[in-house]
Amino acid sequence: MNIIFILKVIIGFIIYGLLYFGLFSLLNGKFENPHVIAFSIVILINLIFDRILRNYYSHYLQAPFRFLRLEQKQILERLVQNLVGSIRYQEAKKLLFEAFGKLLTETPQAFYLWDNDHYYLSHYAQIKNGRALPVTIDCSYFENMDLQTEHLNLEKDLSLPQIKVNAFNSEGLSEIFTFPGHSHLFAFMLTTRDAKKLLKREPINKAFKRVQKKAGLVLENTGLFIDLEKRNFEIKKLIEVSQKVLSSLDTQTILDFILDALATLISYDAAVIFLLDEDGESLKSTSSRGYENVNPDILKLKVGQGSAGFVVQTKNIDLIANVTDAEHYCAARKETVSQVALPFLFDGSVLGVLTLESDEEDFFKQNEVEILKMFANLVAVSIHNARQVEIRLAKQAFEHELINAATVQKGLLLRRLPRIDNLAITAENTPSKIVSGDLYDFRKINENALGVAIGDVAGKGAPAALMMTLVLAGFRSQNKTDSTTCDVVNHMNDLLTQTTIEGKYTTFFYGIIRMDLNKIIFTNAGHNAPILLRKNGEVKYLNKGGIVLGFMDSQYYEQEEVDFDEGDIFIAFTDGVTEIMDANENEFGENRIIEIIKKHKEKSVHDIKAALYESLGSFSNFKLNADDLTLIIAKHE
Structure with missing residues (x-):
C-alpha cells in the first residue's frame, strides 16, 4: 500500500533524525568531528535494528487499514446474508447497489442487468455524465463466456463497438465483474482499475466472490417472480378485453x-x-x-x-x-x-x-x-x-336487436339445447377453475339434423379460456348449414393456425346427427374419441378425422358416417373426465364410462349424466376440479 510506504519513510526519517541530533548533542565538544561519529552510529543502529523497528511501527501503521478492509469485508458479507432473505426483484437490486455504493464510495461504477436478449443500464454512481453511458448491450457479446469467469477486461476480453468502449473509457470504466445466473450471465458491474485492486485483495476478495455467486442467482429468481406477476396481470387484462369484445x-x-x-x-x-x-x-x-x-x-x-x-x-x-x-x-x-x-x-x-x-x-x-x-x-x-x-x-331491419356476445364463459355455452324429435340430449361443463378451456356447442341445422361440437384447448385457466373464446367464436362464424363436417373442421384449422400463438392447439370434434337417416356424420380433430354404445351392447369409437386444430396449416381432414339407430347412445367428453384420478393415481378411464352407460342405458340421458357424475365423484373423493370436465350425451329414443 503506497501510503503505508510513505509513512514508513517519514517515520524513519524522524526517528533516525532525532537519534542523530541526540548523539550529536552528547558528542559535541568531547570528540572531533562529532557529526561524523553521530552519523556513523546512526548508520550502524540502522543496519542492526532497522527491520525490528520497521516491523514494530508497521504493525501500528497498518491497523487502520486492516480495520477498513475488515469493514469492507463485512459490507459484502452482510450483502450476501440480505440477498438470501430477499424475495423481491427491486429489493435485491437496491441491496446490491447500496452495498457497492458503500464499498466503492468514490469510485465510478455502472451495473447492467439482463432482460430478454439485452443487458440494460440499471444503476450507476460516481459517473460524471450518465447519459453518455450505453443504455443497452447486446447479449451476444457474452454468449461464449464461461459462467465461471469472474472478471473481464473491457478492451481485451470483449469486442464491443468502439463507440461504447469510448463511452466507458471516458468515465474510467475498464474492468467488468460478473454476476452469473443459472444458465447465463444475469448481471455485471463495470468499474475502475483501482476498484479491481481492492476487490482482488484479501480478505475482501473471498467475500466478493460469494457475492458474485449469489447476486446473479437471486436477481434471476426474483426476476422470475416479477415475470409471473406481470404475466398474471396480462392474463387478467386479456380476459377483461375479451369480455369487452364479446359484450x-x-x-x-x-x-x-x-x-x-x-x-x-x-x-x-x-x-x-x-x-x-x-x-x-x-x-x-x-x-x-x-x-x-x-x-x-x-x-x-x-x-x-x-x-x-x-x-x-x-x-x-x-x-x-x-x-x-x-x-x-x-x-x-x-x-x-x-x-x-x-x-x-x-x-x-x-x-x-x-x-x-x-x-x-x-x-x-x-x-x-x-x-x-x-x-x-x-x-x-x-x-x-x-x-x-x-x-x-x-x-x-332489426336495428334494435344486437347479438349479445355474452361474457366469456358460461354465457357462451348454450343453456337451452335445441330440440329434435326422437333425440334426447344433455350437456354439462364443469371448469377446474373460475374459467374453462373446454367448449361444447349445438347447431340445429334443420328439423331432422343437429350439429354437435366439443373441444378442449391445451392448458387450463385464463389462457385456455381466451383460446376457447376464439375457437367458439370461429366455429359459430361459419355457415354450417350446407357444409360437411370435414369442411367446417378444415376452416377451423386454417383460422387457428393463422391467428393463434405457435404451440397453442385445440382438440375438436364436430358431428352431425341425422335423425332422418339414422346416421352420425363426424370429423375428429385429435379429440378423445366419442363413444357410440349400440342397443346390442356393441361399442364404437368415433376417431376418424385428423390432427389437432392450430398445430399445422393446410391439413386434410376426413369424415365418416356411422349408424345411429333407436336405443343407441352417443357420449362425447373431454380428457378431464377420463383422466380424473383416485387416491392411488389411477385414472377413471373410458371403460368405466362404458360400464356406467351400459348399466343405465334404459334410463334418460339426464339420469345417465347424473350416474356418471356420481361415479366420478366417488372415484375421486369428490375432487372433480383437477381439470375441466365437459360431457355431451345423446340418445336415439
Whole structure:
C-alpha cells in the first residue's frame, strides 16, 4: 500500500533524525568531528535494528487499514446474508447497489442487468455524465463466456463497438465483474482499475466472490417472480378485453378500448388501428393515440404504403428496430424510432392493422409481440362478428336487436339445447377453475339434423379460456348449414393456425346427427374419441378425422358416417373426465364410462349424466376440479 510506504519513510526519517541530533548533542565538544561519529552510529543502529523497528511501527501503521478492509469485508458479507432473505426483484437490486455504493464510495461504477436478449443500464454512481453511458448491450457479446469467469477486461476480453468502449473509457470504466445466473450471465458491474485492486485483495476478495455467486442467482429468481406477476396481470387484462369484445358489437368502442388496455401493458408512445376499406385498397385510421399534433391525412394510407400497408400485402408482422433502416416506413411522428405492426387476420383475410410506435430504439421485444398477437386475434374476431351482425341487421331491419356476445364463459355455452324429435340430449361443463378451456356447442341445422361440437384447448385457466373464446367464436362464424363436417373442421384449422400463438392447439370434434337417416356424420380433430354404445351392447369409437386444430396449416381432414339407430347412445367428453384420478393415481378411464352407460342405458340421458357424475365423484373423493370436465350425451329414443 503506497501510503503505508510513505509513512514508513517519514517515520524513519524522524526517528533516525532525532537519534542523530541526540548523539550529536552528547558528542559535541568531547570528540572531533562529532557529526561524523553521530552519523556513523546512526548508520550502524540502522543496519542492526532497522527491520525490528520497521516491523514494530508497521504493525501500528497498518491497523487502520486492516480495520477498513475488515469493514469492507463485512459490507459484502452482510450483502450476501440480505440477498438470501430477499424475495423481491427491486429489493435485491437496491441491496446490491447500496452495498457497492458503500464499498466503492468514490469510485465510478455502472451495473447492467439482463432482460430478454439485452443487458440494460440499471444503476450507476460516481459517473460524471450518465447519459453518455450505453443504455443497452447486446447479449451476444457474452454468449461464449464461461459462467465461471469472474472478471473481464473491457478492451481485451470483449469486442464491443468502439463507440461504447469510448463511452466507458471516458468515465474510467475498464474492468467488468460478473454476476452469473443459472444458465447465463444475469448481471455485471463495470468499474475502475483501482476498484479491481481492492476487490482482488484479501480478505475482501473471498467475500466478493460469494457475492458474485449469489447476486446473479437471486436477481434471476426474483426476476422470475416479477415475470409471473406481470404475466398474471396480462392474463387478467386479456380476459377483461375479451369480455369487452364479446359484450360489444360497436367496432369503434372495441378499438378505443383495445388501445387503452394496451397502454396498461406496453409503454408505447403512439398507436393507431387501421381498418381496411371495403375496396381493399386503402387503410382508414379508426382509432389512435399519440398523434394529436399530426396532420390526419398522414394516417390515410394505401395498401403497400408505409408499414401498415406493407403488413396488409404480406399478412405478416412487421417489427422495425430502427425506422431509419426500413425503406417502407412512412413517418407520421418525427420522434418515432422503433415500430411494430400486426395484421387483423380472419379466415386468411386482412381486416385491418394495429401499429405501435416508440421513441426508443428496438423497444418492442418478442414478449410484447406475443401480447399484441392475442389482442389482434380478439380484434379480428370481434370485427368480423360485428360486420356480420351489421349485414344481418341491414337485411332484416332489426336495428334494435344486437347479438349479445355474452361474457366469456358460461354465457357462451348454450343453456337451452335445441330440440329434435326422437333425440334426447344433455350437456354439462364443469371448469377446474373460475374459467374453462373446454367448449361444447349445438347447431340445429334443420328439423331432422343437429350439429354437435366439443373441444378442449391445451392448458387450463385464463389462457385456455381466451383460446376457447376464439375457437367458439370461429366455429359459430361459419355457415354450417350446407357444409360437411370435414369442411367446417378444415376452416377451423386454417383460422387457428393463422391467428393463434405457435404451440397453442385445440382438440375438436364436430358431428352431425341425422335423425332422418339414422346416421352420425363426424370429423375428429385429435379429440378423445366419442363413444357410440349400440342397443346390442356393441361399442364404437368415433376417431376418424385428423390432427389437432392450430398445430399445422393446410391439413386434410376426413369424415365418416356411422349408424345411429333407436336405443343407441352417443357420449362425447373431454380428457378431464377420463383422466380424473383416485387416491392411488389411477385414472377413471373410458371403460368405466362404458360400464356406467351400459348399466343405465334404459334410463334418460339426464339420469345417465347424473350416474356418471356420481361415479366420478366417488372415484375421486369428490375432487372433480383437477381439470375441466365437459360431457355431451345423446340418445336415439
